Amino acid sequence: MKFEPWPDQSWFQAWEPFDTMVAAEAWFNAASWSLPPGTATIAEPWHAPIDSEPVDRTVLLFVSHPGFVRRAAARGGEHFNTRVAYLENPPMPTVKVGDPSWDEHMLTLAASPSEAAAAFPRSARQLLASWRFNGHLEVRPGGMVVHFAGTRPIPAHLDRLVHAAAPLVQALAGR
Numbered sequence: 597m598k599f600e601p602w603p604d605q606s607w608f609q610a611w612e613p614f615d616t617m618v619a620a621e622a623w624f625n626a627a628s629w630s631l632p633p634g635t636a637t638i639a640e641p642w643h644a645p646i647d648s649e650p651v652d653r654t655v656l657l658f659v660s661h662p663g664f665v666r667r668a669a670a671r672g673g674e675h676f677n678t679r680v681a682y683l684e685n686p687p688m689p690t691v692k693v694g695d696p697s698w699d700e701h702m703l704t705l706a707a708s709p710s711e712a713a714a715a716f717p718r719s720a721r722q723l724l725a726s727w728r729f730n731g732h733l734e735v736r737p738g739g740m741v742v743h744f745a746g747t748r749p750i751p752a753h754l755d756r757l758v759h760a761a762a763p764l765v766q767a768l769a770g771r
Contacts, residue, residue, distance in 0.1 A: 631765060
């Protein structure tokens with residue numbers, strides 16, 4: 597793993613705007629590793645001015661991977677980092693994938709229901725349900741970003757993110 601206490605901020609800004617989450621003021625403590633044929637990075641978003649404490653702290657998982665070809669976002673629950681305003685571009689439409697267990701728990705944004713169902717295939721929906729997923733999940737061509745609600749920048753939670761990366765890629769991108 598490669599660790600950077602103050603990582604390249606432009607790399608994270610290239611992921612913005614997020615579809616369901618607010619952008620961070622800055623990113624700290626990034627750890628990256630190989631996830632062939634891509635890479636994974638976990639990092640802490642700082643949701644406050646740099647010289648002050650944020651409302652809450654969390655860690656996000658980013659995966660750059662060629663297996664991601666769709667664009668969709670999903671959110672389970674309301675969280676401190678949930679995006680509620682869209683100043684520049686309107687949000688994607690809210691859709692249903694046709695899976696009652698998913699549709700009752702997750703708010704899904706995509707160009708169409710079929711795009712959402714393809715971006716979040718049944719195997720991924722089942723995996724996330726088995727984890728009792730609550731948080732944000734965004735997939736886009738070339739990558740995904742994940743926020744597990746309640747995840748803090750502590751060793752046990754970082755381990756959970758590291759171990760979740762490969763199964764999520766397998767379930768979402770089929771690799």
